[in-house]
Amino acid sequence: MKYTIPEQEIMCSGHKACQGCGAALAMRYALKELGPRTMMTFPACCWSVIDGPFPYSSVGVPLFHTAFETAAVVASGIRAGLDARGEEDVNVVAWAGDGGTFDIGIQALSGTTERNDNIIYVCYDNEAYMNTGVQRSSSTPWGAVTTTTPPRHFKKERKKDMMAILAAHSIPYTASASVAYPEDFIKKVKYAKSIKGTKFLHIFASCPPGWRSAPELSVELARLAVQTHVFPLYEIHEGRYYKMSMNPKKKDIREYLKPQGRFRHLTEEQVAHMEKMYDEKYEWLLDLAERSKPYFEAKKEK
Amino acid sequence: MQKVIMGNHALSWGALLSRAEVIAAYPITPQTEVVELLSNMCADGDLDAQFIKVESEHSAMAASMGASAAGARTFTATSAQGLALMHEVLHWATGARLPIVMGNINRAMAPPWTIWTEQTDSISERDTGWLQIYTSSIQEILDSVIQAYKVAEQVYLPVMVVLDSFVLSHTNENCDIPDQKKVDAYLPKFNNEYKLDVNKPAAYGGLTGPDWYYELRYKIQKDTERSLDLFVETGKEFGEVFGREYGLVETYKMDDADTVLVTSASIASTARPVIDAMREEGHKVGLVRVRVFRPFPSDLMRKLLAGRKKVLVVDRNISFGMSGAFYEETKAALYNVKSSPPMWGYIAGLGGRDVPTNVVRDMIDQTLSEDHPEGDIIWIGVKK
Numbered sequence: 001m002k003y004t005i006p007e008q009e010i011m012c013s014g015h016k017a018c019q020g021c022g023a024a025l026a027m028r029y030a031l032k033e034l035g036p037r038t039m040m041t042f043p044a045c046c047w048s049v050i051d052g053p054f055p056y057s058s059v060g061v062p063l064f065h066t067a068f069e070t071a072a073v074v075a076s077g078i079r080a081g082l083d084a085r086g087e088e089d090v091n092v093v094a095w096a097g098d099g100g101t102f103d104i105g106i107q108a109l110s111g112t113t114e115r116n117d118n119i120i121y122v123c124y125d126n127e128a129y130m131n132t133g134v135q136r137s138s139s140t141p142w143g144a145v146t147t148t149t150p151p152r153h154f155k156k157e158r159k160k161d162m163m164a165i166l167a168a169h170s171i172p173y174t175a176s177a178s179v180a181y182p183e184d185f186i187k188k189v190k191y192a193k194s195i196k197g198t199k200f201l202h203i204f205a206s207c208p209p210g211w212r213s214a215p216e217l218s219v220e221l222a223r224l225a226v227q228t229h230v231f232p233l234y235e236i237h238e239g240r241y242y243k244m245s246m247n248p249k250k251k252d253i254r255e256y257l258k259p260q261g262r263f264r265h266l267t268e269e270q271v272a273h274m275e276k277m278y279d280e281k282y283e284w285l286l287d288l289a290e291r292s293k294p295y296f297e298a299k300k301e302k
Numbered sequence: 303m304q305k306v307i308m309g310n311h312a313l314s315w316g317a318l319l320s321r322a323e324v325i326a327a328y329p330i331t332p333q334t335e336v337v338e339l340l341s342n343m344c345a346d347g348d349l350d351a352q353f354i355k356v357e358s359e360h361s362a363m364a365a366s367m368g369a370s371a372a373g374a375r376t377f378t379a380t381s382a383q384g385l386a387l388m389h390e391v392l393h394w395a396t397g398a399r400l401p402i403v404m405g406n407i408n409r410a411m412a413p414p415w416t417i418w419t420e421q422t423d424s425i426s427e428r429d430t431g432w433l434q435i436y437t438s439s440i441q442e443i444l445d446s447v448i449q450a451y452k453v454a455e456q457v458y459l460p461v462m463v464v465l466d467s468f469v470l471s472h473t474n475e476n477c478d479i480p481d482q483k484k485v486d487a488y489l490p491k492f493n494n495e496y497k498l499d500v501n502k503p504a505a506y507g508g509l510t511g512p513d514w515y516y517e518l519r520y521k522i523q524k525d526t527e528r529s530l531d532l533f534v535e536t537g538k539e540f541g542e543v544f545g546r547e548y549g550l551v552e553t554y555k556m557d558d559a560d561t562v563l564v565t566s567a568s569i570a571s572t573a574r575p576v577i578d579a580m581r582e583e584g585h586k587v588g589l590v591r592v593r594v595f596r597p598f599p600s601d602l603m604r605k606l607l608a609g610r611k612k613v614l615v616v617d618r619n620i621s622f623g624m625s626g627a628f629y630e631e632t633k634a635a636l637y638n639v640k641s642s643p644p645m646w647g648y649i650a651g652l653g654g655r656d657v658p659t660n661v662v663r664d665m666i667d668q669t670l671s672e673d674h675p676e677g678d679i680i681w682i683g684v685k686k
Contacts, residue, residue, distance in 0.1 A: 037500050041368065054514060057505035062498040064371050065507035067394055070364035073356060077326060077368020077376075078498065080352035084323035084374040090500055108364065111357030 006032040015058035020215025022205030025179040033189040038091040043071040045097035069104040071096040072112035075119040098125040098139035113169040126207035151265040170239035172197040180223035212261025224256040229282040241295040242288035309470035310335035313405040316447025322377035326354040326365035332467040336379040359384035363391040370400035373497030379405035396431030401454035409467040410653040418654020419467040421619035433461040434596040436566040440475035457525040550599040552591040559588025560611040600635035614646040614669040625678040646675040
């Protein structure tokens with residue numbers, strides 16, 4: 001029998017993730033495809049804790065913990081060091097949360113991407129500063145409650161479009177993925193491994209404590225985010241060509257919002273407003289994907 | 303090979319001869335020539351290194367950390383605001399035990415905007431665990447880079463090679479460019495025992511509780527102390543190989559000196575002729591130039607200064623609310639010594655104000671004319 005995801009397990013048990021942690025799942029899947037010839041760097045993020053305290057580690061590959069705003073450029077440095085040592089086949093991965101990517105780490109990430117340094121940057125996005133106790137980040141979606149955006153002043157700003165920012169750097173490859181779609185996720189890791197330059201993977205990673213949702217619903221919520229068009233799965237090649245990874249028939253956004261305490265305060269009117277924002281964005285993506293079709297057809301012919 | 307070069311280029315030559323494998327840098331006046339020359343050396347193939355042109359000094363140090371963690375010999379250079387921006391990751395480089403060597407050109411901190419020399423930038427980083435060498439000639443800059451790697455790679459600690467902006471960075475002097483083969487013998491290829499290695503997966507810098515953090519700090523302090531001996535040893539060996547010996551301090555006419563001027567960097571060069579002139583007048587004046595400031599050579603300073611009649615320390619830096627740093631630390635080193643001499647602390651040359659021979663003379667004269675210093679700071683020539 002042929003499995004659709006690699007059988008190898010690099011990450012081991014004993015990690016310190018919360019029940020139902022999407023970020024832990026993301027790491028497990030990513031490492032299955034990345035394999036043992038991989039090095040990682042983590043800035044401050046949930047994974048600084050999940051990996052385990054000194055002297056333990058659960059990722060099974062060399063890991064350099066680093067300062068909050070430096071993941072991308074430390075990866076650039078490791079890459080340069082390995083190239084100097086002649087170990088060009090080793091995957092260098094920066095593995096950061098949304099705070100370390102969308103906010104404090106964006107400068108270094110922009111620099112690394114502009115130089116097109118040969119690394120894979122993975123952002124596991126749980127949509128707030130979960131490790132410090134659920135404070136809003138620029139990745140927190142409109143409408144969400146966090147400890148710094150309480151119900152009466154819930155977040156009124158839209159989630160930053162990190163994929164578009166990366167695309168504006170003409171990054172060779174950027175893709176969104178979800179822990180609810182491991183085959184698609186792994187396919188994207190595989191492609192990222194196969195090409196040179198900076199690759200960015202934006203992983204939707206559910207967070208039961210931060211989203212105030214049941215741990216057993218983690219995968220289901222991640223799947224609903226895709227099915228309700230809240231977190232579409234797509235790729236951008238060469239910073240210009242968009243490709244939808246799937247285009248599911250839209251489910252009611254309320255199915256996604258209701259199980260999460262962070263959205264419980266929203267009125268029907270606010271939900272409708274939210275839905276409209278996501279629909280517009282989705283249409284925009286579909287349009288870009290439609291216009292990119294000749295590029296992918298030509299690529300297939302080759 | 304003899305070559306007339308500027309101080310900044312002495313840093314570049316030092317990195318080239320040390321066979322730096324990764325360089326990460328960001329431009330700042332007065333450091334730019336360091337990386338410009340290194341870029342050219344890489345482009346021309348004279349230096350086989352990866353050059354990462356980062357978007358900030360913070361990233362310059364972070365990239366250096368990554369490269370050094372991967373086992374590469376790594377070099378960078380900065381100054382003032384750039385060094386201050388690195389502050390967080392300077393601590394990281396030390397805690398991660400990465401033997402990075404960095405040139406820092408001493409420039410005064412803004413505001414107001416300034417580009418002229420003062421040591422407050424590097425003095426502000428004295429608690430980051432970086433070893434610090436303060437140089438006083440173009441030749442010493444080049445030699446110190448090579449020596450810095452030799453020490454850094456034995457104790458797994460980063461080293462800063464410090465030079466005055468313009469006075470050293472942009473001054474041209476004749477410099478002996480050592481033979482590459484001799485440098486290779488003095489400083490062989492580095493094999494980092496703790497580098498990131500896919501065959502030995504391990505996590506570096508993970509969450510450490512009070513049960514082990516204390517011991518990790520103890521180890522840093524012990525290795526920092528060990529570096530004192532290594533600076534002496536490697537400085538002596540440098541002398542045997544290249545004919546120029548370096549120590550923790552440089553002394554001048556100290557044998558019978560009853561009054562000692564303690565200072566650092568280029569002010570020490572200005573002081574030498576003053577001391578010569580005063581000696582001719584019959585004053586028994588000597589000079590101690592502190593070369594290695596971190597670790598501070600307390601034992602040696604006690605040996606050199608205890609029992610003297612008077613000591614004056616000239617600082618081109620200030621720790622607001624206290625005094626100059628070299629004064630502060632020299633005084634601290636001498637505190638528990640029975641025959642500790644009275645100590646005068648002068649602040650001079652901030653923001654690049656010239657410290658010519660007559661100003662050095664004024665400070666020595668004032669010291670000779672007083673029985674005891676008044677206060678911890680003596681200002682020289684403050685305009686009203």
